[in-house]
Amino acid sequence: MDSSSRSAVIIIGAGVSGISAAKVLAENGIADLLILEASDRIGGRIRKESFGGVSVELGAGWIAGVGGKASNPVWEIAAKFGLRTCFSDYSNARYNIYDRSGKIFPSGIAADSYKKAVDSAIQRLRELESDCVVDVPNGAELPSTPKTPIELAIDFILHDFEMAGNCLGLLLLTVVFKHMSSNYSRDSYNYNAEHVFLCMDLGQVVRELQHSRNGVTVQTEDGFVYEANYVILSASIGVLQSDLICFRPPLPRWKTEAIEKCDVMVYTKIFLKFPYKFWPCGPDKEFFIYAHERRGYYTFWQHMENAYPGSNILVVTLTNGESKRVEAQSDAETLKEAMGVLCDMFGPEIPTATDILVPRWWNNRFQRGSYSNYPIISDNQVVIDIKAPVGRIFFTGEHTSERFNGYVHGGYLAGIDTSKALLAEIRKYERENESKSFLLDPLLALTGSLTLSQSDTVSGLQKCDVPTQLYLSGKLGITEAIL
Numbered sequence: 001m002d003s004s005s006r007s008a009v010i011i012i013g014a015g016v017s018g019i020s021a022a023k024v025l026a027e028n029g030i031a032d033l034l035i036l037e038a039s040d041r042i043g044g045r046i047r048k049e050s051f052g053g054v055s056v057e058l059g060a061g062w063i064a065g066v067g068g069k070a071s072n073p074v075w076e077i078a079a080k081f082g083l084r085t086c087f088s089d090y091s092n093a094r095y096n097i098y099d100r101s102g103k104i105f106p107s108g109i110a111a112d113s114y115k116k117a118v119d120s121a122i123q124r125l126r127e128l129e130s131d132c133v134v135d136v137p138n139g140a141e142l143p144s145t146p147k148t149p150i151e152l153a154i155d156f157i158l159h160d161f162e163m164a165g166n167c168l169g170l171l172l173l174t175v176v177f178k179h180m181s182s183n184y185s186r187d188s189y190n191y192n193a194e195h196v197f198l199c200m201d202l203g204q205v206v207r208e209l210q211h212s213r214n215g216v217t218v219q220t221e222d223g224f225v226y227e228a229n230y231v232i233l234s235a236s237i238g239v240l241q242s243d244l245i246c247f248r249p250p251l252p253r254w255k256t257e258a259i260e261k262c263d264v265m266v267y268t269k270i271f272l273k274f275p276y277k278f279w280p281c282g283p284d285k286e287f288f289i290y291a292h293e294r295r296g297y298y299t300f301w302q303h304m305e306n307a308y309p310g311s312n313i314l315v316v317t318l319t320n321g322e323s324k325r326v327e328a329q330s331d332a333e334t335l336k337e338a339m340g341v342l343c344d345m346f347g348p349e350i351p352t353a354t355d356i357l358v359p360r361w362w363n364n365r366f367q368r369g370s371y372s373n374y375p376i377i378s379d380n381q382v383v384i385d386i387k388a389p390v391g392r393i394f395f396t397g398e399h400t401s402e403r404f405n406g407y408v409h410g411g412y413l414a415g416i417d418t419s420k421a422l423l424a425e426i427r428k429y430e431r432e433n434e435s436k437s438f439l440l441d442p443l444l445a446l447t448g449s450l451t452l453s454q455s456d457t458v459s460g461l462q463k464c465d466v467p468t469q470l471y472l473s474g475k476l477g478i479t480e481a482i483l
C-alpha cells in the first residue's frame with residue numbers, strides 16, 4: 001500500500017516527549033502536525049495495565065525529586081489535576097534486608113555495609129574525576145569490591161536502583177499523561193481555532209527516513225509514505241541503536257558514535273498477585289531486600305498496600321542482565337524463581353502467587369530497554385551530539401535531556417526544548433525566504449511571470465487553510481485521546 005501526504009512537521013513517537021513537543025509546536029502556530037506512533041497506544045514508557053484487580057504501572061511510576069529546589073514539572077501537572085499520589089520513602093529499605101534463611105540483618109551491620117558502599121562509590125567517583133588509575137596487583141580486587149550477599153544487595157540498590165535523596169511521590173503516571181494529552185488537544189484547539197489540523201496515526205512503524213535539504217520522506221512498515229518539511233524523532237536510545245529505522249543518507253559518523261556511547265538500562269518491575277498478605281506492612285516496611293550471593297537476584301521488593309490497599313500485590317525489580325535473562329524465559333519459570341526467594345524470606349508456608357506480570361522492555365522493538373544511562377563521568381559532548389539535529393531531522397526524548405535523562409520530566413522538557421529549536425529554525429527559514437521573495441518579486445513582475453503566494457513562500461509550513469477540526473485518525477477514538 002502506498003499513500004502520500006505532506007505535513008509541516010511529523011513527530012515520530014507518542015510518548016511524553018513527542019506529546020510535549022507537539023503541544024509547543026501547536027501553541028506556536030504550527031497547525032499542520034502529524035504524530036506517527038508504532039504501537040497501538042499513546043504513552044510510550046508510561047504504560048498502565050490491568051493486573052490483579054487494579055491498574056499497575058509497568059513503566060514510569062515515580063515522580064522523582066519531589067521537594068527539591070527546582071519543581072518537577074510532572075509533579076506540577078499532577079498537582080494541577082488533583083491526581084491521586086502516594087508518598088514513598090525507600091531510605092529505610094536497608095533496614096529490611098533478609099538473608100536466605102529469612103533473618104533480617106541487624107541494623108548496625110546493614111548501616112555499616114551501607115556506609116562502606118557509599119564511601120567506596122564516592123572514592124570511585126573521585127578517582128574517575130581525577131582520572132587517577134588505581135594500582136591493583138594482578139588478579140587482586142579493589143578493597144571496596146562487594147563480596148558478601150549483603151554487600152552485593154546494597155551495591156545493587158545503590159547503583160542499579162535509583163537513590164533519589166528526596167522524598168518521592170508514587171503516582172499513577174498514565175493518568176498524568178492522559179491529562180497532558182487532553183490539555184494538549186484542548187490548548188491547541190483553542191489556540192488556533194481556525195487552523196488546527198492535528199493528526200495522530202497509531203500502529204505506524206516508521207522504518208525509513210529519507211532526508212534532503214527540501215524535506216523528509218517517511219516510510220512505514222506497511223508501505224505508507226509521508227512527506228514533511230521537518231521530522232522530530234522521539235524513539236528511544238535503544239531504538240536508535242537498533243536497525244529499526246533506516247536513514248537515507250545514513251546519519252553522520254559523529255551522530256552514530258554518540259548514539260553508541262550511551263548505555264541502555266533495562267529495568268523490570270515484575271508484579272505478583274497473592275490470595276492474601278503474608279509480608280509485614282506498616283511504617284518503613286514498604287520496601288524490603290533479599291540478599292543473595294548472586295548480585296541483583298530478585299533483590300528489591302515493594303508491597304503495593306500503600307498505593308492499592310487490599311490488592312495483595314508485590315513488585316520485585318530486576319535490572320540489566322537479570323532482566324534480560326528473565327525476559328528470555330517463560331513466566332512460569334520466573335514465578336518459580338520468585339516464589340523460591342519469597343519462601344527463603346517468609347518460609348515455605350506462604351501461598352503461591354495466583355498471577356504474574358513480566359514486562360519485556362528489552363525485547364520490545366519499539367523500546368529496546370528502559371532508559372538511557374550515560375556513564376557517570378561522561379563528556380557532555382555525547383549528549384549534545386545525540387540531541388543535535390541532522391538536516392531536517394530533529395531528535396528528542398529522555399536521552400536528549402542533559403540534566404534529567406532517564407526520567408519522565410527529562411522527556412517532557414526535552415520535547416519542549418526540541419520544539420523550540422525547531423521553531424527557531426522554521427522562523428529563520430521563513431525570514432530567509434521572505435527576503436528572497438522581496439528580491440524576486442520585482443523581477444517576476446517585470447517578466448510578467450507568476451508571483452509567489454504567501455503559502456508557497458513558507459514552503460508548505462501552512463500549505464493551505466485546513467478545516468477547523470481536531471482530527472485523530474487510526475485506532476484512537478476521540479474520547480480515549482482526550483480523556
Ligand SMILES: Cc1cc2nc3c(=O)[nH]c(=O)nc-3n(C[C@H](O)[C@H](O)[C@H](O)COP(=O)(O)OP(=O)(O)OC[C@H]3O[C@@H](n4cnc5c(N)ncnc54)[C@H](O)[C@@H]3O)c2cc1C
Binds near residue numbers: 014044
Ligand atoms: C520500567 C521503567 C520504569 C521507569 N521508572 C521511571 C520513574 O519511576 N520515574 C521517571 O521519571 N521515569 C521512569 N522511567 C523512564 C520514563 O518512563 C521515560 O524516561 C519516559 O517515559 C520516556 O519518554 P520518551 O517520550 O522519551 O520515550 P517513549 O515513552 O519511549 O516514547 C517514544 C515513542 O516512540 C515510539 N516509537 C519508537 N520507534 C518508533 C518507530 N520506528 N515508529 C513510530 N514510533 C516509534 C514508541 O512506541 C514510543 O511510544 C521508567 C521507564 C521504565 C521502562
